[in-house]
Amino acid sequence: MTAFLLFDDLVRATLREDLGLAGDITTDAIVPETLTASAALVARKPGVVAGLDVAIHAFRLLDPEMSVKIGRPDGAKVAAGDTIATFTGKGRALLTAERTALNFLCRLSGIATATSQLCAMIQSHKARIVCTRKTTPGLRALEKHAVRLGGGGNHRFGLDDAVLIKDNHIAIAGGIRPAVERARKHAGHLTKIEVEVDTLAQLEEAFALEVDVVLLDNMPPAMLSEAVKMIDGRCLSEASGNVSRETVAAIAATGVDLISVGWLTHSAPALDIGLDFVA
Amino acid sequence: MTAFLLFDDLVRATLREDLGLAGDITTDAIVPETLTASAALVARKPGVVAGLDVAIHAFRLLDPEMSVKIGRPDGAKVAAGDTIATFTGKGRALLTAERTALNFLCRLSGIATATSQLCAMIQSHKARIVCTRKTTPGLRALEKHAVRLGGGGNHRFGLDDAVLIKDNHIAIAGGIRPAVERARKHAGHLTKIEVEVDTLAQLEEAFALEVDVVLLDNMPPAMLSEAVKMIDGRCLSEASGNVSRETVAAIAATGVDLISVGWLTHSAPALDIGLDFVA
Amino acid sequence: MTAFLLFDDLVRATLREDLGLAGDITTDAIVPETLTASAALVARKPGVVAGLDVAIHAFRLLDPEMSVKIGRPDGAKVAAGDTIATFTGKGRALLTAERTALNFLCRLSGIATATSQLCAMIQSHKARIVCTRKTTPGLRALEKHAVRLGGGGNHRFGLDDAVLIKDNHIAIAGGIRPAVERARKHAGHLTKIEVEVDTLAQLEEAFALEVDVVLLDNMPPAMLSEAVKMIDGRCLSEASGNVSRETVAAIAATGVDLISVGWLTHSAPALDIGLDFVA
Amino acid sequence: MTAFLLFDDLVRATLREDLGLAGDITTDAIVPETLTASAALVARKPGVVAGLDVAIHAFRLLDPEMSVKIGRPDGAKVAAGDTIATFTGKGRALLTAERTALNFLCRLSGIATATSQLCAMIQSHKARIVCTRKTTPGLRALEKHAVRLGGGGNHRFGLDDAVLIKDNHIAIAGGIRPAVERARKHAGHLTKIEVEVDTLAQLEEAFALEVDVVLLDNMPPAMLSEAVKMIDGRCLSEASGNVSRETVAAIAATGVDLISVGWLTHSAPALDIGLDFVA
Amino acid sequence: MTAFLLFDDLVRATLREDLGLAGDITTDAIVPETLTASAALVARKPGVVAGLDVAIHAFRLLDPEMSVKIGRPDGAKVAAGDTIATFTGKGRALLTAERTALNFLCRLSGIATATSQLCAMIQSHKARIVCTRKTTPGLRALEKHAVRLGGGGNHRFGLDDAVLIKDNHIAIAGGIRPAVERARKHAGHLTKIEVEVDTLAQLEEAFALEVDVVLLDNMPPAMLSEAVKMIDGRCLSEASGNVSRETVAAIAATGVDLISVGWLTHSAPALDIGLDFVA
């Protein structure tokens, strides 16, 4: 519900980025100002829709009267050829906002689609796919939302909402124990603490400190299984590193609670969606 | 040279996106304020560097005294293991800005790398790889620059800097001729005109109107060859659609002048680069 | 159509510039909050209207329900005494936004008017009046649009949308040839190249390089005529420098394609327009 | 002293307005990144300098190391050919910021020059030239400062810093007395009250209410003289309307305290200043 | 009337400050998107309402269709238990904007309430309570307005709208006379001049210079009385320093015109107002 406030400025800025000072000189020259037209967002490939509200906002910033009929809302699966939404309004607005609307919609749907695919590969396991802070500058809120629409969960939204002690923090603190102790002293009562471990010995150490989550970094499945056994449900376990469509099922089979995947937000290919004018 | 003005606000906003209101609660708890440290940006995979100036700016916004030794500048090729740059300054600044710096650097280097790979595949041909307006919202200037660092060229930066008459414009105008005539009347004397054509008949029509560039959309190589022959150097030809690592050489071999590739900016995978603390 | 996005922030900021923190202390003291009134924008001098949409936006930011009846739209000629538009709405909004609305409308109409006057003086010639980048900081998009409403054309909108090689570039490059060659190598396929020349010898040199436009700087009419003859239609010619109401006809008579005029945007006097309350 | 905070954002935005997304494609192509150069701001016409600090800021935003030698500071008179300032720094910065720097400097110096000329015409009288709120959107603070540099004074900076009761306020209030009474009740103890009057009868009425200033609107000199005699120094008198180089001396001779001139800020021609590269 | 422009950005930014990137995760999880609800702003303590328009704007930014029934408008007195306004709209919007709306409303009403209390204590005297520039960063316009709603007046809105010569200015100038003379020379014709004096000797000196207001700083009532007698109505007198609920009546009884109170805006306790859901 609060999304509008979070993306209004971003969509305006993106339209301005495309318009420059002279505006859409092609459309302004060719399309009569009063022409009304209809156009449909159509999936060219199968996937999961995300960012439709943002796309709609882009069109409406250029034509507040633009009407929309939604075929497949945010979070819905689409097959190639499915109509996601149909717009009717000023022809100029449709053509001028097209690229901005698609740049948001295709990227976010690509993220939701990749997330959905990974989730499907591990559905017989308890593990949950979560995204990381490896997001596109300026788009984190939207990308994190797209991961949820695809069935995944969110890791930290920023450096501020949980403690995640990584290898460099441990090295600087001189060990896991002093790192966790300093963090616990500093953190608020509503802040969870997660520690990254590379070995089972480190896991043992973190474990003794009663942290909320352990991040098992770059461990092969066999080692992950052993780690999960050691943990025995007393804290959450997160597997990280080398997660791909090929490896995700084996990782999930180790029994970890969470599998974090950076490439969902930094390298998932855009979903191919086009805008077709309707006669 | 003018880049600073173009990305200063963006980097500040991206750091704020990661910091929230509470800041980096892990680092603030664990790392002493006065600790000085060194860390190196190291390529984990081979590629082309882009966005190093942006990454440097991110670190310096948190520590203006941060010193940098550049190993591989923007535009340079890197092998896995190569050090791109080494930073020395406040340990907190290194840890807190790490993700922001990498989110820019990995994305932009990924674009430069993919561009470079495509360019290498067609180096025996005259065709040039160019990117499109299918860019990430807010990052267009940086992404277009990354394409250049990878050896490619830029298509339009926005709707404002050239006329590109697409299928929907033609349909609305009632043909190529009226579309081009309206555009020519509207356009300034420094504005070039490009027309998208789907068939050789359309090409003929556009051609007679002396447009500057024809966009040959989704044509198979044989048809492209025929188009190039028809054009015979009297205007520029651009091939678009279905350009992949597999198809690009065959397309270039047709003799087209330009090959535009949307996925360079919307779906090129990030280049894997890490920040390693130096003992 | 896209204008709203381009001037919304500007009009809000201009109203705030006038309101300060205390607002319109005169109107707030004297005019009852519920008073409805009507007022008309009336031309005090003849000219061409430009900026009416901006003026309307200023009033509506203070009273979204403000109704408008347009008498003479953007681009229309007005005689002294003509009513451009009549507004009905909150009396306070009319009085408080009056100066902001007029500051935009009078300036932009002044530019359109001066442009229109120059165009009328050369209507028997093919030359087109174009404006330059000598615009008011922050108002370039609006001022360029006003020139079009007055019948003129636009030169570059910025440093980014065409190459214009000037004397200093030539001096640094060590000649016209190296300058043009560097620019051509750097420029995209949709970017035109213009070169400024001061002598016929330079013209010859530029000409041989097949540039798109030559800027004939500060040449007297006789020299311009000779230049036009030399060019013989093979590229566009632009006359620049010392263009005034007195000289423009003679310049146009030389046969140049374009006459660029800096003072249209930096020194055209505002058109006198007032806001008259209607009983 | 506080000027920097007031124009920093404005100069940045103006440079961005000129750079677009692609930047200065001519300079970037032709001028080597490491080239150092010198260039001088030279007056082409006589006048008064204003906005030099803004121009310097424009150059330094692109090259923070740019050195400046000031020849004629803000407020100084210049003859044609005088060097205002000489800059030494990156050649690219000089060329890219040139237009932005000049657009500020020429406009503001034009205002200072026109003000200075009017002031010179009335120097044997006590009247002071003051500017109005008819300023360029976004530039009010700078333009008001330019008027002062030219020897003039400032009227209200906005709707918030003094009460100015105009004809429409009087009409709505039902007379001068109720208007002044409402304003006095609303205004703070540090707020002065000025009333616009069109007739001597109105003057009498305003006068009886002990307002701080009366604005004598569009009165011919003879009537102004009579008004001044009536006032007899008991409040300030301001003449407004039809003030030109031709009429200003006669108006000043009537003995009014202030002469307000809208065109100083909305229609004063820019002062011709150029940037000459120094060998 | 102009308030909307003055607080729209502020309320948006404050909502974003509370929402972060993830938004209201409690409400989004628990409250169905389609649920409609009603809730009332209810005073828990007696006071004066201020900021209701701001609170309404906060709710409407999250639900533009939110309906409002106002019980006690801005400026009204409320008893504990009084309903200030009742809202009906999306349940999520009510819960998510609640804290933002209350943070504005309670603070501003606290200021209005404290002002009203002080005013009541001196109502038999002519003195007026005025606030200072000791306001909350970013909220000055709203806080100054709240003081007026509570029955007080406003001192300067900023450093720009009147001259106030303080002790340090006098020390630097080398005396009251040179300070006032420099200020008078610099100030516009609509700018009043106030001088801070600490002793009756200084008062005498200021007085002779015909300043508009004297600020009698930190004087005990007896000395204030003497000062008022000396002034004898020839300029305004302002008492400042040590103004509390305990001292204000005695200060007013001295006959001063104005009593300025910094703590009204920097330390007045918030008025306790809650949002109660209506069954």
Add this chain to the structure above:
Amino acid sequence: MTAFLLFDDLVRATLREDLGLAGDITTDAIVPETLTASAALVARKPGVVAGLDVAIHAFRLLDPEMSVKIGRPDGAKVAAGDTIATFTGKGRALLTAERTALNFLCRLSGIATATSQLCAMIQSHKARIVCTRKTTPGLRALEKHAVRLGGGGNHRFGLDDAVLIKDNHIAIAGGIRPAVERARKHAGHLTKIEVEVDTLAQLEEAFALEVDVVLLDNMPPAMLSEAVKMIDGRCLSEASGNVSRETVAAIAATGVDLISVGWLTHSAPALDIGLDFVA
């Protein structure tokens, strides 16, 4: 360390709020531009310093060369008369930024001081004082930091960083169980869940759901003691409501873990600090 990015824009905006368009007309008139001066921030009352870095930034925005000698840094206790910091630089900068610097410093130090006083009253107990989201619009990050400097802790920074289920959420969900279940399903693995309870029966219910924290709202000390006994260390307990200097010790004595206090950020009086010029 990251603070600069979080308050730079805010301090600039606050200075602009005070400067308006005309700037500090008193100081500009009276103080020579080249005058150097020294001034000291001196506590007039005892307390705890917070916001000194913000105050320093305000002075340096007007004089980047301003030197500072810190006497009592952020977090330090001060007695009346203690010098917090001494500044040497442009006299104009000291006078013009004085109010902005003090408005931040006094407010934030007031919060730190009040926090410190409450903490001192409960130091023999384990309870920790924490602040709420009842902060000043725009200042939350700074105010939360001030609470920490005073020895307290922070509750949620926003609606996004933890789940806090309040009475209205429970009512809408139809009970504590469904509310907690919905929240747990929605929340990320690093998000803690807190539930507000008004009765011991509700406590029992929340308790069974293994929430992380229970907020014991408005319970008298005896009931709090009973609640603490029931909880028996199995989750954190937070007391809220009616916390004052008079009641805080009794509340802490009940053994609760946290005591949240809204008025620390919305109603703590500013600490009296002045700027004294040094001869």
